[in-house]
Amino acid sequence: GENVEQHPSTLSVQEGDSAVIKCTYSDSASNYFPWYKQELGKRPQLIIDIRSNVGEKKDQRIAVTLNKTAKHFSLHITETQPEDSAVYFCASFSGTYKYIFGTGTRLKVLA
Amino acid sequence: NAGVTQTPKFRVLKTGQSMTLLCAQDMNHEYMYWYRQDPGMGLRLIHYSVGEGTTAKGEVPDGYNVSRLKKQNFLLGLESAAPSQTSVYFCASSSAGSSYNSPLHFGNGTRLTVT
Numbered sequence: 683g684e685n686v687e688q689h690p691s692t693l694s695v696q697e698g699d700s701a702v703i704k705c706t707y708s709d710s711a712s713n714y715f716p717w718y719k720q721e722l723g724k725r726p727q728l729i730i731d732i733r734s735n736v737g738e739k740k741d742q743r744i745a746v747t748l749n750k751t752a753k754h755f756s757l758h759i760t761e762t763q764p765e766d767s768a769v770y771f772c773a774s775f776s777g778t779y780k781y782i783f784g785t786g787t788r789l790k791v792l793a
Numbered sequence: 794n795a796g797v798t799q800t801p802k803f804r805v806l807k808t809g810q811s812m813t814l815l816c817a818q819d820m821n822h823e824y825m826y827w828y829r830q831d832p833g834m835g836l837r838l839i840h841y842s843v844g845e846g847t848t849a850k851g852e853v854p855d856g857y858n859v860s861r862l863k864k865q866n867f868l869l870g871l872e873s874a875a876p877s878q879t880s881v882y883f884c885a886s887s888s889a890g891s892s893y894n895s896p897l898h899f900g901n902g903t904r905l906t907v908t
Contacts, residue, residue, distance in 0.1 A: 683852075691833075716896050725883065725899040726836070771835060773897075779824060779843050780851065781897060785835040 684709040686774050688784025695762050696792050703757045703787045705772035712774040715755045716781075717746060720769045729770075730757070762791045795819055799884050799900035806874040806907045814869040814903050816884030824887045825867040826851075826897070827859060829880040836883065842867055874907045881905075 687706045695701050707715075713734040718726035732739045732746045732755065739746050745758040759766055772784040797818045806812055816825065823844050828836040838851030840859040848859045856878060858870045867886075871878060881904050885897040 688835075718897075725901050726897075727899070728896045731896060779841065779849075780838060781826070782838075783828075783836040785833065 684774075684776070684780070684782050686772060686782045686784040688772050688787060690787060691785065692788045692790070694790045694792060697762060697764060699762055701757075701759045701762055701766070701789055701791075703770055703772070703789075705755050705757075705774075705784050707753050707755070707774040707782070709774065709776045709782070710753070711776040712753075714775040715746070715748060716773050716775070717757050718771045718773065720771065720786075722768075726771060759789075762789075764791050764793050767791045797884055797886055797898050797900040799882075799903050801903060802901065803904050804906070806871075806905065808875060808907060810874050811870070811872050812874065812905075813871075814882055814884075814905075816867045816869070816886075816900055818865055818867075818886040818898070820886065820888070820898065821864070822886035822888050822898070823864075825861065826885045826887075827857070827867065827869045828883045828885065829853065829878075830883060830902075831880050839869065839882075874905075876907045879905060879907045 716731035719729045720726040743760045748755045769786045771786050773781045775781050800815045826841040827839040837853050842848045842861040845864040860868045881902050883902050884900040887897050888895045
């Protein structure tokens with residue numbers, strides 16, 4: 683079945699360093715790839731997304747890249763800050779109306 | 794504009810009891826979803842709906858039923874609760890796109906414990 687693999691499951695970085703989270707999807711019909719941030723006890727919230735006709739998108743310290751050939755997409759956070767500490771989820775969406783989520787990455791930014 | 798509202802926020806059930814979780818959205822979204830979130834397993838789709846009067850099964854539908862009688866509401870029912878259904882439940886909605894979809898908007902979640 684369709685699935686999304688996400689790595690790593692945990693990631694610790696020093697404040698100011700960069701963090702990279704990678705996802706691989708299986709459904710070649712996937713055309714939309716959002717990233718969600720979930721703080722402890724709260725709802726997942728969209729932080730950035732990319733559509734299949736774009737290879738890269740940036741929003742301040744956050745960027746997402748997509749390689750459709752390899753079915754990979756990645757989240758890049760630069761100049762990390764303590765408030766970036768959270769669980770991050772990638773997801774893929776295809777024409778079957780379903781979002782398939784990765785299992786999440788717990789990011790810890792050490793001050 | 795409240796977005797997606799879930800009720801209740803917390804609930805404790807005994808094995809075998811039933812309950813209904815209510816999700817309401819005021820964004821006129823076509824698509825609605827129910828997910829469960831368990832530690833280390835991310836968000837798993839239970840059921841979803843692509844429009845009023847329609848429902849479909851997701852990855853983990855067993856033990857749950859849903860209804861979408863009105864466009865703005867999506868109900869999740871547990872007929873006979875089991876300890877394995879202890880989880881945090883999230884409702885989400887999104888608008889229907891043409892070639893591409895729009896982001897999911899999540900509710901605040903319902904923490905359910907089955908003893």
